[in-house]
Every structure is written in C-alpha cells, then in structure tokens.
Amino acid sequence: MTTELKRILLVEDNQKDIDLALAALAENELANEVVVVRDGEQALDYLCQRGNFRLRARGNPAVVLLDLKLPKLNGLEVLRQIKADPQLKMIPVVMLTSSREEADVATSYECGVNAYVVKPVTFSRFVEALRELGVFWAEINEPPPGSIGRRANRRA
Amino acid sequence: MHDPLDRPGQVRWYGRQVATLAVAAATVFSLVLLASQLHRALGGSGVVVGLQLDTVLGLVCLCSASWLLSLRVRGRRTLVIALAAIAAVIGAAALVRHLAGVELVGDHSVDLGLPGRMGGNTALLFICLGAGMALGLGQSHRIRTASDALVLSAAAICLFALTSRLFGSRSQYPLPTNDPMLLSTAVIGVALSAATVLQRPERGIGQLLGSSASGGVLARRLLPIVIVAPIAITWLTLLGVESGLFDAAVASALSVVAGIIILVVVLVGSSRAVDRLETVRHGNEAQIRQMVQDISRHSQDLHRTNRELESFSYSVSHDLRAPIRHIAGFAELLSNHAGARLDARSQKYLTTIIDSAQNAGLLIDELLEFSRIGRAALHGRDVDLGEIVRDSWNNLVMERRGRDIRFEVGALPAVHAGPTLIGVVVANLISNAVKYTAPRPEAVIEITAKRDGHDVIVAVRDNGVGFDMKYADKLFGVFQRLHGDEFPGAGIGLATVKRIVERHGGRIWADGKLDVGATFHFTLPAAKEQR
Known part of the structure; x- marks a missing residue:
C-alpha cells in the first residue's frame, strides 16, 4: 500500500474505469498526481491515516474523486463521513459517477459534495472532463490549509 | 303531468288532486245549500241543510288556501298563511262562544231553523287545520312537526265524525268534540288534511310517503290498510249486532280479534321486509368490503411495480452505462494507441464500434429522461x-x-x-x-x-x-x-x-x-x- 500523499485521491472499484481514468489523467499529464483506492473503507482509511495507510505522509489530497457505487461503504456514506469529520470536511469532494439519477445528485449536494460529474460515454469527452477536473481542483483551485496543493507539491 | 321517477313530484300531484276534490266537494255543497235555502224561501219544505255562516266562511278560507298551495304562484305563501289563520281564528272564536254558551244574532243568518252554532268539533277542526296549514310553511323542524301533528288531529276529528256517523250515533255528549258534524264538513276536512300533508313532499309525513326508500314503500302499502281495516271491521260487527246475530260483547271481541289478526299480518309482513332488506344490505356490505380489499391489493401491487421500475431505471443508468462507456473508451484508446498501424478497414471498424457505443449511451440517456418525466412532479x-x-x-x-x-x-x-x-x-x-x-x-x-x-x-x-x-x-x-x-x-x-x-x-x-x-x-x- 502506498504511503505517499498525492493531490488526487481516486476512489473507484472497477478496474476498467480505473484504467480509463488513469489513461485520461495520463493524457493530461496528471497520472503521477493520483492515488487509487478500491472501496469506501480504504478511502476513509487513507484519509484518516489508519489501517494500511497508517504510515502515509501527513496532509490531505487537494481533491477526492469519488464513485457512488463502491463495495463496503458506498460513495454517499464516504462523503457523509468526510463531511462529518472536522479534520476532513474541508477536502473538496467530487462525485464521478455513471448515475444521472436526480435523487443521487440531490443527496450528494445535501451531503455537501463540492461537484457532481457524470462520466461521459466517449473517451475523448472523459479525457476532457478529467482534464478540466484535474486542472481546476489540483491547479486552479486554492485548496484548504493542510492539503497538498500546487505550491506544496512544488516545494516537495 | 308528473315524472314517474320523481317521487316528491308524484306526491305533490296527488296532493293537488285531493285539494281539487275538496274544493269541488265544497262547491257542490255550497250549491246544495243555496238551493235548499232558495227552496225554503219560496215556501217549500223538505230536507234542511244546517250550515252556519262562520262554518261556510272557514271552509272557503281553508279550501282557497289548499287550492293556492297547489298553484305555483309567487307570493302565495303570505296569502295561504293569512287564509289559514282566518280559518283558525273563526274556529277559535266559535269554540270560545261554544264553551261560554253565547249566541250571536248572525249565527242564524244562514239557517234559521237549527240551533245556530258551529259545532265544537268543527271549531276544533278549523283551529287544527288552519294552524297546521299556516305552520306547515314554517322553516324550522320543530314548527313543521307541530304542523304535522295539528293536521293529523284535524284528520282524526273528521274521521271520528265520519265513523260515528257511519256507526249510526245520534247521541249528544257534553264533549264539544262529539257534536254532530255535517257529513260534508267531515269529508272536506279529511280531504283538506290529506292534501295539506301531500302538498309538502319534501318533509314530514309527505316526505315519508314519497320516499323511494323501503320505508316509503312500506308506508304507502300500509296506510290504506291501517285506515280502512279498523273502520270496516267495527262497522261489520255493529251490523251483526243490529241484525241480531250476536250481542255487543261478542261484537267487541270479534273486532278486537280481527284487529289483532290484521295487526299481526301487517307486523309479520313488515318485519319480513325489513329482515330481507337487512340481509341484502349485509350482502352488499360484504361485497363492498371485498372490493375495497381488492382495490387496496391492486394499489399495493402498483406501488411495488412502480418501485421495481424505479430501481430498474436506476440500474440501467448505473450498470448499463458503465460497460457501454468501457466499450467506447477502450475502443478509442485502441484507436489512439494502434491507429497508425491499422489499415483503413480496421480503422473503420473501430470507428463503428465507438459510434455504436456512443449511440447506445445516448439511447439510455433518452430512455432515462423519458422515465424521469413520467415521475417528475409538475410545477406549472x-x-x-x-x-x-x-x-x-x-x-x-x-x-x-x-x-x-x-x-x-x-x-x-x-x-x-x-x-x-x-x-x-x-x-x-x-x-x-x-x-x-x-x-x-x-x-x-x-x-x-x-x-x-x-x-x-x-x-x-x-x-x-x-x-x-x-x-x-x-x-x-x-x-x-x-x-x-x-x-x-x-x-x-x-x-x-x-x-x-x-x-x-x-x-x-x-x-x-x-x-x-x-x-x-x-x-x-x-x-x-x-x-
């Protein structure tokens, strides 16, 4: 398990989606900025630096890309726990999901999600979406204090 | 004419006929009276019809009121009340005079040959019928109940006069209700009472008689029996006594037994009818309960189907979009990766795969939109x-x-x-x-x-x-x-x-x-x- 802290935490269980996301991030030269975890529990372990991620470097990622459908804890539950934790609640969380369901969108925003992105069907649009997400949250946006941002990364 | 299905209208129609009958009877009687007066004035002799001026006046008032009631004229209400009240006042005045034993000169103005006083029972009849008619136009429930009671009393007074006449009574009792009432007055009184009841079919007894429910049916069937049977039985037994077949005690026993038999028959008949209705109602209730159960089961089924549809469209949106995205995504990756090495035909195949996947994705989005619109609340x-x-x-x-x-x-x-x-x-x-x-x-x-x-x-x-x-x-x-x-x-x-x-x-x-x-x-x- 990784002990690194990177700017993007991708929470995704489907290997094909991970491959596509990594390929898209690679197209945008963001592949080295991402840590991938496979379920909700791991996501929280990573963020809270416990379990397998006990030894990871301190600090928060600049953004969490969260799938809705996840094993163990689903995306909404992870989101709720992040937003309920005083240490984590400032981390920007972006839902990256296949679901266009109104209920999912509404509940995510009620739980304090920072953005909601439906995965486009075609790869070129997906690349575009991930580039804009990566650029915005990891580059343009000023992350909350304690996060690994553009400048912190540069320093490291 | 009346509509056969419009029961209140039908009852009112009967009321109009009875009122017309009463007026006709009164007219015929007045003519007879006039003729007999004329006959006497010309020095003839014969049957003397004794009718007082106030009785005539009262009957004219009551008949006019009843006649007016059957006409649908504007403003008739006040006139009917006034006429009915006049009749009641005439009756009251006559009763007071009767009890006090006063005789007025005018009492003899129509008939000089007979004791010139309105009978006490005729006076009571006028009071009851006049007051009943006037109150019948009142609005409150209590007033209308009182009116029904008064009209029924009037009918009873007339019936009493009629039956005692029928049974051959000639006796004079000190009771004012037992004064001989003229047959004509009694007949007109009964007709007017019936007309008054029938002319307001929207409430009271008139409503019951007009009701198309089972109570109304029962009332319409039993009413003639209840009136005619006791009179007929007693009259027959009295005939038996007069012709020497049996004595008064046997006559009373006979009429009592016959009365009991008739009452029992009526009782059994009506109880059976009520019983049958109750059974039918229970059946209907069970049927309705069954229907309500069926409907609620169907509605539960519908709810379940709806929930299933919703979860179906949810999995379509989530589970079906993912593989389609993977097909399109990896085909595009392949095209990017190996594009240069592929011949034109392979390139075209890849493009077709990508296009088809893209279309499938659009199709799913449109389907979801279609189902979303069906469920979305309408905010117009x-x-x-x-x-x-x-x-x-x-x-x-x-x-x-x-x-x-x-x-x-x-x-x-x-x-x-x-x-x-x-x-x-x-x-x-x-x-x-x-x-x-x-x-x-x-x-x-x-x-x-x-x-x-x-x-x-x-x-x-x-x-x-x-x-x-x-x-x-x-x-x-x-x-x-x-x-x-x-x-x-x-x-x-x-x-x-x-x-x-x-x-x-x-x-x-x-x-x-x-x-x-x-x-x-x-x-x-x-x-x-x-x-």
Whole structure:
C-alpha cells in the first residue's frame, strides 16, 4: 500500500474505469498526481491515516474523486463521513459517477459534495472532463490549509 | 303531468288532486245549500241543510288556501298563511262562544231553523287545520312537526265524525268534540288534511310517503290498510249486532280479534321486509368490503411495480452505462494507441464500434429522461411560449449550421405549464423540423398558436420530408421510427413530447404528407391570467 500523499485521491472499484481514468489523467499529464483506492473503507482509511495507510505522509489530497457505487461503504456514506469529520470536511469532494439519477445528485449536494460529474460515454469527452477536473481542483483551485496543493507539491 | 321517477313530484300531484276534490266537494255543497235555502224561501219544505255562516266562511278560507298551495304562484305563501289563520281564528272564536254558551244574532243568518252554532268539533277542526296549514310553511323542524301533528288531529276529528256517523250515533255528549258534524264538513276536512300533508313532499309525513326508500314503500302499502281495516271491521260487527246475530260483547271481541289478526299480518309482513332488506344490505356490505380489499391489493401491487421500475431505471443508468462507456473508451484508446498501424478497414471498424457505443449511451440517456418525466412532479406556472421558442431555436445553432431555414413565429400566447418540460417539447419539435427539412434547399419552419376555449393550440409546421398519414399513430410510440438511418435519432423524442403534453392535460397530433411536410399540433392550458 502506498504511503505517499498525492493531490488526487481516486476512489473507484472497477478496474476498467480505473484504467480509463488513469489513461485520461495520463493524457493530461496528471497520472503521477493520483492515488487509487478500491472501496469506501480504504478511502476513509487513507484519509484518516489508519489501517494500511497508517504510515502515509501527513496532509490531505487537494481533491477526492469519488464513485457512488463502491463495495463496503458506498460513495454517499464516504462523503457523509468526510463531511462529518472536522479534520476532513474541508477536502473538496467530487462525485464521478455513471448515475444521472436526480435523487443521487440531490443527496450528494445535501451531503455537501463540492461537484457532481457524470462520466461521459466517449473517451475523448472523459479525457476532457478529467482534464478540466484535474486542472481546476489540483491547479486552479486554492485548496484548504493542510492539503497538498500546487505550491506544496512544488516545494516537495 | 308528473315524472314517474320523481317521487316528491308524484306526491305533490296527488296532493293537488285531493285539494281539487275538496274544493269541488265544497262547491257542490255550497250549491246544495243555496238551493235548499232558495227552496225554503219560496215556501217549500223538505230536507234542511244546517250550515252556519262562520262554518261556510272557514271552509272557503281553508279550501282557497289548499287550492293556492297547489298553484305555483309567487307570493302565495303570505296569502295561504293569512287564509289559514282566518280559518283558525273563526274556529277559535266559535269554540270560545261554544264553551261560554253565547249566541250571536248572525249565527242564524244562514239557517234559521237549527240551533245556530258551529259545532265544537268543527271549531276544533278549523283551529287544527288552519294552524297546521299556516305552520306547515314554517322553516324550522320543530314548527313543521307541530304542523304535522295539528293536521293529523284535524284528520282524526273528521274521521271520528265520519265513523260515528257511519256507526249510526245520534247521541249528544257534553264533549264539544262529539257534536254532530255535517257529513260534508267531515269529508272536506279529511280531504283538506290529506292534501295539506301531500302538498309538502319534501318533509314530514309527505316526505315519508314519497320516499323511494323501503320505508316509503312500506308506508304507502300500509296506510290504506291501517285506515280502512279498523273502520270496516267495527262497522261489520255493529251490523251483526243490529241484525241480531250476536250481542255487543261478542261484537267487541270479534273486532278486537280481527284487529289483532290484521295487526299481526301487517307486523309479520313488515318485519319480513325489513329482515330481507337487512340481509341484502349485509350482502352488499360484504361485497363492498371485498372490493375495497381488492382495490387496496391492486394499489399495493402498483406501488411495488412502480418501485421495481424505479430501481430498474436506476440500474440501467448505473450498470448499463458503465460497460457501454468501457466499450467506447477502450475502443478509442485502441484507436489512439494502434491507429497508425491499422489499415483503413480496421480503422473503420473501430470507428463503428465507438459510434455504436456512443449511440447506445445516448439511447439510455433518452430512455432515462423519458422515465424521469413520467415521475417528475409538475410545477406549472404562466410561461411565455415565445421566449421558450426563441431559446430552443437559439440552442439549435449547431444543427442549423450551413442550412438555409426560414423560421417564422406567429403571435404566441402565454400558457400554464412546467417551463422546463415545455422547453423539452418545443426543443424536440423544432429540432425534428430542422432535422427532417435537411434535404430542402430552402427549409420553412413555422410556429403558430390560437386560442381554443381554456386551451392554446400550438402548431409546428415544416416543409420537410413529411410522413405517410397511415403511420401517424406510430409517431408517438417509444422506439417507433418512420425513417431509416438517413435521419439520426433513437425514436424516443416524440414519445417524450407526448408524455409531457399529456401530463399537462393536453393532446398532441400530427398531420403530414410524404415529401410535402409535417405539422405537429399540441394543446396546453392557457395562462391563468388570460382565462
């Protein structure tokens, strides 16, 4: 398990989606900025630096890309726990999901999600979406204090 | 004439007939009276009809009141009350005189040969009937009940006079109720009482007699028996005594036994009828309970099906989009990765895979949109149709690129609808018009609207490829397409449009001619402000 802290935490269980996301991030030269975890529990372990991620470097990622459908804890539950934790609640969380369901969108925003992105069907649009997400949250946006941002990364 | 199904009307009709009868009887009697007076005045002799002036006056008042009641004249109410009150006052005055033993000179004015006083029972009759008629026009329930009681008392007084006359009583008792009443007065009194009851079928006894429910049926059947049977029995036994068949004790015993038999028969009959009704009602109740159970089960089934549909559309949106995205994504990756090394045919295959996956994705999105519209709550308000049309037209900038389209919009009124949903309708119809006019060097798309009562009919006309009217009913079905691949589309757009229009309580239909053009009409409720 990784002990690194990177700017993007991708929470995704489907290997094909991970491959596509990594390929898209690679197209945008963001592949080295991402840590991938496979379920909700791991996501929280990573963020809270416990379990397998006990030894990871301190600090928060600049953004969490969260799938809705996840094993163990689903995306909404992870989101709720992040937003309920005083240490984590400032981390920007972006839902990256296949679901266009109104209920999912509404509940995510009620739980304090920072953005909601439906995965486009075609790869070129997906690349575009991930580039804009990566650029915005990891580059343009000023992350909350304690996060690994553009400048912190540069320093490291 | 009366409507046979209109029971109150029927009862009122009977009331009118009885009142007419009473008036006729009174008229005939007056003529007889006049004739006998004339006969006496001319020195003749014979049967003397003794009738006092006040009795005549009272009867005239009561008959006129009853007659007026049967006429549907405006303002009759006051007149009826006045006439009835006069009759009651005449009766009261006569009763006072009767009890005090005073005789007035005028008492003898009509008949000089007989003791010139109205009988005590006639006086009571006038009081009861007059007061009953007047109070019968009152509004409160209590007053009307009192009126019924008074009218029934009047009828009882007359019946008493009639039956005692029938049974041959000649006796004079000190009781004022037992004075001999003239047969004519008694008959007219009974008729007037009956008419009074029957002429107000919307309440009291009249209502019961007119009721089409089982109580009314029972009352109508039993009433004649209840009146006629006791009189007939007693009269027959009295006849037996007079002709020496048996003595008074036996006569009483006979009439008592016959009375008991008749009452028992009536009792058994009516109890049985009530019993039968109760059984039927229980059956109906059980049936209704069963129906309610069935309906609630169906509604539970519906709820379950709805929930299943919702979870189905959810998994479609989530689980089906993912593999399609993977196909499209990896095909594109492959094309990027190996593109240069692939021959033209392989490249084309890859492009086909990507396009198909993309279409499948769009199809799923449209299907989800279609099902979402079915479930979405409708938030209607007054919206400017013209603005929606302009927005839709501007949003189609991509589709209109390189086209020569004349877009004509007439005066469009405001409608009452959900703005987003109506946006979907207008956008779909205009986009279709743009799509199907593609082969035309100069396309014409025309949008007009006109009022139709509380609705607005909107028409979207184009000069495109049109369609054959025999397929018109297929236009609005899901996945129904009238054109092949030359025009892109999944075949859901018009189904969605129809669903939205119908959710607004409107209709949609289309006219078209192959190679000439198509016109889509739909109705929406007009804006509330303009209704």
